[in-house]
Amino acid sequence: MMIEEVRQLDRAYVASSVRLADGVVAALGWALARAQGQWAGVNLSVGTVRVVPGPVVICTPDLKSLAEAEEIRQATAIVVVGAHPGLKAWISAFRPERLAGAVIPVPDRVVDDPDVWAAMETFTDLINSGTGLTHPCDRSLVTDGLLELRRAGHTFDPDELMAAAFRLNWRGTAAWDLRVLASELDAGERSRRSRAATAPTS
Structure with missing residues (x-):
């Protein structure tokens, strides 16, 4: 069962269309305002680090690194510099403030299909939040459900499921693992269709 503490963090991003140095300045200003003006409480990282309590500024992360950053318990706010469409699962889930640069478009709803959303809620109720999908039983349960x-004819994509997991308060790495699992299922389905299409007919 998911028993993760619900965290209400401020989140923001500077799009990758903004020059990196300018983006860092904008992000640091935003972070400083959430650190009571104390520079010692602002954490700047090119990757993912364990930090002192305060806002975290993350430069040019990929989606996996950003998912890991969501697990930094000392973080009181998160701002991304160099955000790009590859982070749309995070943006869709949390609707961060855009500080500068082009808007990164995401769907109005995290999950369009209500049955897929209901399944995600069921997974959330059943899996162990401490282990996520690393436990074979939980992985099997989610795989069978997907x-x-x-x-039953429902469609979804890995980013949509990851966004739903974020929204339902899954740990960042568990949300990433779900995306990986969904991608593997997609690849398996494409392979099956390809074999069926090329199989000789009698």
């Missing part, structure tokens, strides 16, 4: 959705 395959059943597919058999």
Whole structure:
């Protein structure tokens, strides 16, 4: 069962269309305002680090690094510099403030299909929040559920599921693991269709 503490963090981003140095300045100003004006409480990272309590500024992360940053318990706010469409799962889930640069578009709803959302809520109620999808039983449960959705004609993509996991307060790495699992299922389905299309007919 998911028992993760619900964290209400301020989040923001500077789009990658902004020059990196200018983006860092904008992000640091935003972070400083949330650190009571104390520079010692602002954490600047090119990757993912364990930090002192305060806002975290993350430069040019990929989605996996950003998911890991969501697990930094000392973080009181998160701002991304160099945000790009590859981070849309995070943006869709948390609707961060855009500080500068082009808007990164995301759907109005995190998950469009209500049955897929209901399945995500069920997964959230059933899996162990401490281990996420690393436990074989939890991974099997989610895999079976996703395959059943597919058999019933429902569609979803890995980013959509990751966004839903974020919204439902999954740990960052667990949300990433769900995205990886969904991608693997997609690849398996494409392979099956390819084999079926090239199989000789009698």
